[in-house]
Amino acid sequence: MFSKILIANRGEIALRIVRACRRLGIAAVVAYSEADRESRAVQLADEAVCIGPAESRRSYLSAPAVLSAALVSGCDAIHPGYGFLSEDDTFAEMTRAHGLVFVGPPPEVLERFASKAGTRTLLARHGLPTIPGSGMLRDDAHALAEADRIGYPVLIKPSAGGGGKGMRMVRSPRELQQAMTICRSEALSAFGDDSLYLEKWLDENRHVEVQVVVDRYGNGVHVGERDCSVQRRHQKIVEEAPSPALDDGRREALTESAITAVVAAGYENVGTLEFLLDRDGNFFFIEINNRIQVEHPVTEMLSGLDLVAEQIRIAAGEPLGYSQPDVVLRGHAIEFRINAEDTEHDFRPQAGTIEAYLPPGGPGVRMDSHLYTGYEVPPYYDSLLGKLIVWGPDRAAAIARSRQALDELIVEGVATNIALHRALLGHSTFLDGEFTTNLLDRVGSGAFLAAARAA
Amino acid sequence: MADAADGRDRRTIARLTEELLPTLIERLASSDLGELEVRENGWRIRLRRPDATSGNGETRLVPGTRAAPDGRRPETAERPKPAERHARLEPPRGIVTSVAIGYFAPRDGVAAGASLHKGDVVGFVDVLGVRQEIVSPLDGILGELDVEPGQAVEYGQPIGRVEPHA
Numbered sequence: 138m139f140s141k142i143l144i145a146n147r148g149e150i151a152l153r154i155v156r157a158c159r160r161l162g163i164a165a166v167v168a169y170s171e172a173d174r175e176s177r178a179v180q181l182a183d184e185a186v187c188i189g190p191a192e193s194r195r196s197y198l199s200a201p202a203v204l205s206a207a208l209v210s211g212c213d214a215i216h217p218g219y220g221f222l223s224e225d226d227t228f229a230e231m232t233r234a235h236g237l238v239f240v241g242p243p244p245e246v247l248e249r250f251a252s253k254a255g256t257r258t259l260l261a262r263h264g265l266p267t268i269p270g271s272g273m274l275r276d277d278a279h280a281l282a283e284a285d286r287i288g289y290p291v292l293i294k295p296s297a298g299g300g301g302k303g304m305r306m307v308r309s310p311r312e313l314q315q316a317m318t319i320c321r322s323e324a325l326s327a328f329g330d331d332s333l334y335l336e337k338w339l340d341e342n343r344h345v346e347v348q349v350v351v352d353r354y355g356n357g358v359h360v361g362e363r364d365c366s367v368q369r370r371h372q373k374i375v376e377e378a379p380s381p382a383l384d385d386g387r388r389e390a391l392t393e394s395a396i397t398a399v400v401a402a403g404y405e406n407v408g409t410l411e412f413l414l415d416r417d418g419n420f421f422f423i424e425i426n427n428r429i430q431v432e433h434p435v436t437e438m439l440s441g442l443d444l445v446a447e448q449i450r451i452a453a454g455e456p457l458g459y460s461q462p463d464v465v466l467r468g469h470a471i472e473f474r475i476n477a478e479d480t481e482h483d484f485r486p487q488a489g490t491i492e493a494y495l496p497p498g499g500p501g502v503r504m505d506s507h508l509y510t511g512y513e514v515p516p517y518y519d520s521l522l523g524k525l526i527v528w529g530p531d532r533a534a535a536i537a538r539s540r541q542a543l544d545e546l547i548v549e550g551v552a553t554n555i556a557l558h559r560a561l562l563g564h565s566t567f568l569d570g571e572f573t574t575n576l577l578d579r580v581g582s583g584a585f586l587a588a589a590r591a592a
Numbered sequence: 593m594a595d596a597a598d599g600r601d602r603r604t605i606a607r608l609t610e611e612l613l614p615t616l617i618e619r620l621a622s623s624d625l626g627e628l629e630v631r632e633n634g635w636r637i638r639l640r641r642p643d644a645t646s647g648n649g650e651t652r653l654v655p656g657t658r659a660a661p662d663g664r665r666p667e668t669a670e671r672p673k674p675a676e677r678h679a680r681l682e683p684p685r686g687i688v689t690s691v692a693i694g695y696f697a698p699r700d701g702v703a704a705g706a707s708l709h710k711g712d713v714v715g716f717v718d719v720l721g722v723r724q725e726i727v728s729p730l731d732g733i734l735g736e737l738d739v740e741p742g743q744a745v746e747y748g749q750p751i752g753r754v755e756p757h758a
């Protein structure tokens with residue numbers, strides 16, 4: 138096992154990794170940018186080192202800065218968290234070349250799953266139904282030809298990264314041509330890579346993903362699915378498990394085929410397979426996330442597993458030590474992403490000082506957040522302030538507890554999306570488990586807020 | 593060449609002023625931040641809210657590559673209390689700070705008492721075998737270095753101090 142891990146991330150996930158290290162008896166070194174000097178992770182870490190200025194490219198995205206930090210602080214592994222360098226196979230390779238371990242899939246596994254089109258082909262060979270899509274787009278003419286072949290509507294997606302940046306759904310060749318330029322520039326500024334590909338767009342789809350944990354020796358389990366259909370502009374805002382859209386038969390078909398395919402394809406470590414689910418319950422594999430995800434606590438609430446600790450154990454070469462029958466999923470959990478954004482003004486991200494922060498409590502309530510009263514939310518990074526995760530023995534109980542928890546939660550000083558979450562919990566579409574990924578954008582978040590105010 | 597560079601600079605300034613500044617001003621106004629700084633391609637925009645500690649509100653636009661590392665707060669043993677944060681914005685003049693995380697190496701022949709010009713190389717940070725220059729922030733006399741050769745330094749860590757000529 139490792140003795141010291143460098144955490145190359147910030148915000149709530151840096152704090153989450155510090156906690157996992159603590160539990161495993163590993164010293165945690167937090168690498169931070171100048172803008173995060175006062176962060177909770179820095180305060181709680183065993184050691185903290187400043188790796189660069191606020192600008193991510195020169196701090197959290199700088200492979201030399203992160204590696205140098207790990208070496209000067211005497212770490213033997215690097216945990217990249219999510220985003221930033223977490224799925225960068227070159228960085229994983231550099232980490233190994235410097236005698237350190239990348240906490241995640243080993244470089245050759247990352248490389249195998251790096252291309253989204255390549256991964257679709259690979260997993261289709263191992264029995265997963267996949268969404269029709271293109272390879273990397275060479276130019277606009279290539280994009281038009283591929284869209285024609287796949288059939289409109291199509292979704293333009295960046296090859297690197299996620300989180301909805303650089304993504305646009307288009308219904309015609311004209312829209313495609315217009316959107317390509319925007320997507321390229323968004324992808325370039327977000328991920329430093331402007332390569333794009335196309336995916337068939339299913340109207341009225343749901344986003345369901347399967348959590349897998351696979352060790353180096355080919356032992357793997359799935360830890361059930363999560364439903365992430367509540368999205369705004371392709372960004373997840375509420376996630377829950379189990380999916381209200383699956384019956385037991387379809388759930389088993391989905392999770393079993395997912396774990397069988399990734400184990401056969403040689404995946405290693407914790408990962409997530411994302412699927413689209415159509416109205417008839419058919420599922421199509423879209424992509425794999427080779428890292429811990431924002432919404433991982435939903436699965437932890439159901440399974441009792443510590444997925445971050447599992448990442449670390451597997452990266453250290455430990456065998457899984459349990460098998461599928463040992464994974465028991467209990468009850469229902471919902472996660473609410475608490476973002477610093479102004480719902481009244483097009484969800485503009487907010488920065489500022491947290492004047493008051495009081496997390497909710499009680500049975501089944503977990504708050505993963507780096508906030509404290511007096512903390513300054515810097516304007517340079519994403520707007521995630523924390524995640525409220527609520528568990529109940531069934532969905533109705535989880536929803537009832539969620540209402541109470543959201544009412545208790547106090548975040549003052551910056552505008553947040555808490556009101557939107559309350560509004561969602563009062564809306565029949567969510568209560569009936571009928572959400573689809575484009576609903577918020579089609580109806581407009583404002584409509585949900587207005588309906589909640591009127592009620 | 594110089595004309596082309598100036599033209600490029602002017603275009604960059606125009607673009608930053610037209611596109612970025614209004615957004616930044618809005619963000620600063622809607623927040624309680626005392627200061628907001630954005631760096632892009634070697635340029636740095638810093639907005640500062642007028643308050644008791646910094647006098648007039650100001651907007652500075654300086655090419656970061658040529659600017660001294662003056663915006664950085666020196667490492668202190670104590671963590672500032674929230675109320676003090678807005679007061680930390682101006683570090684003491686003349687502090688030489690590390691430009692990266694790595695191992696420090698002084699420049700040969702540069703020691704305490706050396707007379708330096710602004711931009712003169714004081715030493716280096718070795719980052720994975722690549723040396724990055726640490727330069728003097730102003731004209732003056734170098735004092736004792738705070739860091740031993742081979743010692744690990746982090747980004748922004750004070751290396752020493754240059755006393756300005758009287």
